[in-house]
Amino acid sequence: MEIVHIVPGSGGSFYCGNCLRDSTYIQSMKKAGLGVTKIPMYLPIFSDEHDLGEVPVFYGAISLYLKHTFPLLRKAPGWVDRILNSGPALKMAASMAGSTNPKGLEDMSISMLLGEQGEQKKELDHLVTWIAENCNPDVIHLSNALLMGLARRIREKLDVLVVCSLQDEDTWVNAMDENYRIKTWKLMRERARDIDAFVAVSDFYAARMKDQLDIPDERLITQHISLNPGDYHYINSRSKERVVGFISRMSRDNGLEILVDAFILLKKEDDMKDTRLMITGGNTGVDEKYIRKIKDKIKTAGLKDEVIFHEDFEGTGRHDFFSKVSLLSVPVLEGEAFGLYLIEAMASGIPVVQPALGAFPEIVEKSEGGVVYSPNVPERLAFTLSGLLRDPQRLEILSRQGRNGVEKHFNILTQANRMIKIYKDLLGGQNR
Numbered sequence: 497m498e499i500v501h502i503v504p505g506s507g508g509s510f511y512c513g514n515c516l517r518d519s520t521y522i523q524s525m526k527k528a529g530l531g532v533t534k535i536p537m538y539l540p541i542f543s544d545e546h547d548l549g550e551v552p553v554f555y556g557a558i559s560l561y562l563k564h565t566f567p568l569l570r571k572a573p574g575w576v577d578r579i580l581n582s583g584p585a586l587k588m589a590a591s592m593a594g595s596t597n598p599k600g601l602e603d604m605s606i607s608m609l610l611g612e613q614g615e616q617k618k619e620l621d622h623l624v625t626w627i628a629e630n631c632n633p634d635v636i637h638l639s640n641a642l643l644m645g646l647a648r649r650i651r652e653k654l655d656v657l658v659v660c661s662l663q664d665e666d667t668w669v670n671a672m673d674e675n676y677r678i679k680t681w682k683l684m685r686e687r688a689r690d691i692d693a694f695v696a697v698s699d700f701y702a703a704r705m706k707d708q709l710d711i712p713d714e715r716l717i718t719q720h721i722s723l724n725p726g727d728y729h730y731i732n733s734r735s736k737e738r739v740v741g742f743i744s745r746m747s748r749d750n751g752l753e754i755l756v757d758a759f760i761l762l763k764k765e766d767d768m769k770d771t772r773l774m775i776t777g778g779n780t781g782v783d784e785k786y787i788r789k790i791k792d793k794i795k796t797a798g799l800k801d802e803v804i805f806h807e808d809f810e811g812t813g814r815h816d817f818f819s820k821v822s823l824l825s826v827p828v829l830e831g832e833a834f835g836l837y838l839i840e841a842m843a844s845g846i847p848v849v850q851p852a853l854g855a856f857p858e859i860v861e862k863s864e865g866g867v868v869y870s871p872n873v874p875e876r877l878a879f880t881l882s883g884l885l886r887d888p889q890r891l892e893i894l895s896r897q898g899r900n901g902v903e904k905h906f907n908i909l910t911q912a913n914r915m916i917k918i919y920k921d922l923l924g925g926q927n928r
Contacts, residue, residue: 497919498531500633502643505539505553512745514663516836517697517721518639524724524912533631535623537643554623602676605668609683611645620646624653635919638691641665641709647690657922662696662705663833667749685710693922695719695915698855701833717918720862721834722911725903728843729815733822734892738771738885741821741846743809743837744828746779746787751827751851756790757874758825760797762882771885773799776806776817818844822891823884825849827872831856839863839906842898847891849880862905865898 503518518534525532536553607614614620623646627633636650638660647658669680688694688709695717696702702718705711740759744750752775759773779787794803806817824841831854838848838859848866850856860866869880884891 497635497916497923498533498631498633499525499919500533500535500627500631500636501525501639502535502537502636502646503639504537504643514639516840517663520723520908521912521915524908525915528912528916530916533633535627552626554619554626602672602680605642605672606676606680606683608642609645609680609687611647611687612649614645620649624649628654634923635659637661641684641688641694641705642668644684644687644691647687651690657692657919658690659693659695659919659922660691662694662701664701666704666708667830667832681708684708691715693717693918695918697721697834698858700855700858704833719911719915719918720859720906721836721839722906722908723836723839723843723902724908725843725899728840729819730843730845730899731819732845732892733847733895734888736820736822738768739821739823740771740773740881740885741817741824741841742773742775742777742826743814743817743824743841744777744826745783746775746777746790747783748786749829750777751829751872752786752790753793754827754829754872754874754877755825756793756803758827758877758881759803760793760799761874761878762885763797763799763802765882768882768885772802772804774804774806774817774821776809776814778809814840815844818846821846823847823849823881825877825881827851827877828853829872830854834859838866839902842866843902845895845899847884847894847898849877849884851877863898863901865894865901867894 501518501522503515505512505515522532522534533551535551539553604615607616611617611620627636627650633654633656635657636654636659638644638646638658641660641662642665644660647660650656651658665684669677669684672680685708688711693715694705694709694711696705697718697720699718702716706713706716740755740762742752742755744752746752756773759771762768762771794800806813808814809817818841821841824837824846825848826835826837827850828835831851834855835850838850838856841848842863842865848860850860850866850868851872852868852870853872857868860868867880867884869876884894
């Protein structure tokens with residue numbers, strides 16, 4: 497079986513759970529003996545992926561934006577695109593503003609969903625032609641529902657099964673102004689008819705998107721995000737110093753300020769003087785002002801030496817972060833469809849403390865490797881953190897349970913076989 501996986505990248509400028517999910521999935525499929533071709537869109541997935549010779553980056557972020565802003569550039573010769581889509585140019589784009597913010601990109605988002613009817617139809621035809629000439633796929637798997645505009649032309653030209661993952665698309669769409677939001681959801685419901693099956697990353701998100709996209713039950717599957725526990729070094733939290741960790745894009749929406757405020761409250765307690773906070777995850781250009789505000793708040797509280805900004809969040813740097821943290825909290829304001837960092841932390845022996853929002857209660861209950869709290873305010877988070885930090889025996893239990901829960905329920909070695917069976921069942925179905 498041959499799979500083509502089409503994935504948008506972040507270029508390594510911030511901790512991207514979707515990018516890590518896609519990368520882990522691709523590696524697991526290859527280990528299971530499947531042929532998998534990764535096709536990046538917009539940016540490379542990680543910062544060190546600059547070899548664009550074998551598989552180019554399609555819909556290059558700089559070229560896409562400039563052509564949308566200056567329509568005359570759509571007629572530019574091919575060498576212009578090659579320069580704009582080069583590794584150095586895309587690395588620069590990754591470090592700049594707003595790749596996770598729809599403001600100003602609403603028209604482009606709609607155009608992408610229009611696919612063969614949109615402004616990027618030339619790029620779409622280039623993508624489909626490249627796949628036809630270089631791959632022989634049985635399945636094309638789209639990383640998220642914002643890419644559904646690709647599906648109709650793919651099916652017309654290649655006659656393959658098209659599968660689409662579902663994870664946090666609502667965060668992007670619901671941040672749009674009302675008129676754009678209504679138009680985008682309507683278009684997504686229409687384009688959902690071009691997808692053979694949807695794979696949601698949690699039961700919570702499957703239920704949300706089933707109604708939002710009007711997906712029939714027989715075309716909707718839940719497949720939790722998973723990882724290889726063997727890639728993570730387990731250290732029981734009871735044996736570590738008391739360090740609370742945050743790993744995600746350092747932004748308001750991911751609740752960094754809630755955690756910082758909770759930490760300031762925590763440090764006012766006499767028996768918490770030794771507790772520290774470690775923050776990692778990177779940022780985009782639009783976050784820099786917010787991060788300066790956070791650092792000023794920490795300094796004003798007299799805690800500059802108690803808060804560590806861990807710069808390296810990829811590869812060995814991420815594992816180094818996990819080796820030093822004894823509790824993890826990413827208090828996302830509206831919750832998430834999953835949160836890969838939860839199972840990364842638990843695989844490393846770190847209990848998690850999450851707001852009772854989105855899929856967090858589902859993941860914590862299934863793993864038994866953490867606790868949830870409500871409401872999502874600094875006072876409640878500080879209270880929950882202090883309770884765990886004062887109870888090393890409970891930390892030890894949660895640490896063991898979390899690792900065991902990941903091995904049992906979120907193990908890519910077993911989940912990959914389930915995904916292969918899903919593909920085979922869909923390919924053997926009669927309703928395509």
